[in-house]
Amino acid sequence: MDDMKQVILDYVKREYLEEDDDTEIDESTPLITGGIVDSFSMVSLKRFLEKKYGIQIPDADASPQVFDTVNNIVVLVNRYLEK
Amino acid sequence: MAYSNLAREVFQQEVNNLREAGLFKEERHIHAPQDAEIEVEFPAGSSLKRVINMCANNYLGLSNNPEVIGAAKDGLNQYGYGMSSVRFICGTQNIHRELEKRLTEFLGTEDTLLFPSCMDANAGVFEAILNDQDVMIADRLVHASIVDGMRLCNAMRDTFKHSDMGHLEEKLQDHQDKRYRIIITDGVFSMDGDLARLDEIVELAEKYDSMVFVDDSHASGFIGKTGRGTHEHCGVLGKIDLITTTLGKALGGASGGCVSGRTELVELCRQRARPYLFSNAVAPMIITGALKVFELISGSTERRDKLEENTIYWRRLLTEVGFDLKKGESPIVPVMLYNAKLAQDMARDLYAEGIYAIGFFFPVVPRGQARIRTQLSAAHEKHHLDKALEAFVKVGKKFDILGKSKKEIIAKYGM
């Protein structure tokens, strides 16, 4: 798995899973529709991406659909990195 | 007609979708005052069934207390039926201010402002005080009304894992660049019944220069030695900057809520909180009823002590027969079942046995954390709890979960 996927996956696990939670998460696990990340707590993920990759993601683009899987998030981040 | 047949079909379909997803909520009609035993018509049209009530927020048993009812009647006679005005136009009677002072004293704060409900207090408080240079850092399990209030406020939002002080500390460090930080938590969490670690939260707040907000709706009146709330229990009276709470649970159970705390913050709510400014004043009889509630609970801790005894007794009974409970010391006692269907089926069977308790499952609680939530009241007598236990044992045996661990229940029923 490439670097960005791993970094984001690690962040998601650390930020959203409880210590005793053994839910398996990979890059295609639905995070929001799967009930792992509630849309309210998604804000910290957006902040993390913006800081880590030096990008600005407008709120309109930070929809629960776009943030639903790590794969989708990687596509989004790459789109902003190209800009 | 603008409400076309097509519109009707579309909205009807949405309702049907809720039904199919198992999210449809059905009211049960109670033909009696709120109490330990109630007469329920369910499903609608069926004959009345007498059940033991294990799902009311009637913690102190004051919802149908004769003295409170008497005081409300006096209020009705002396101050009339309603105010027909928001507070700041002509909706504030001397008794509204008197109750606010009483709340301030009881909660150990500087000032208090009444709202039509605690939902309204939570909806209005953040927007009235904070701006886009600030950050709100909330426990992930705070009540829905707090989530709504945070959404209405343009300060930055962040969350920390439930009661995880390490995670909260990280967030506080991360947000040192903001004008003000505010840590937001429930005092007692309504679905889990556990208490916020307010002593540690206050310590972190002092270390990282943050304000503290607590919604004590499920604590005011009975948590802490004299029932002042979670801050009393945790030894941090006077150190919470903002408390919201409700009159709609332990404190008589009618309606009304408040924001209580630092003088200036409460004043900002009086000037700017929209649910205070634009919604009708709480009815006079509710105010005089609530004043009586404070008279009763200030004079004696008998009710909260009985509630505490009931809680300990009920927890012990359930544990002894082998149910898996969420740990805690509040009168909210969740029986963990993990599987949504199991929770629904058991709640249905308990009802058939004359016990009214509700099954909760995703999205009300996290996925895989389905449960039946039981709530104790000072109105419960031991015989109520003994009878409830009999039913729990019978139903627990039927589903073969007594003495089973979390792993075993999940292995049998799935998450």
Ligand SMILES: Cc1ncc(COP(=O)(O)O)c(C=O)c1O
């Ligand atoms: C934690 C919490 N806050 C606020 C509320 C809302 O209180 P009220 O009924 O006064 O609007 C509730 C009630 O459900 C609650 O549980």
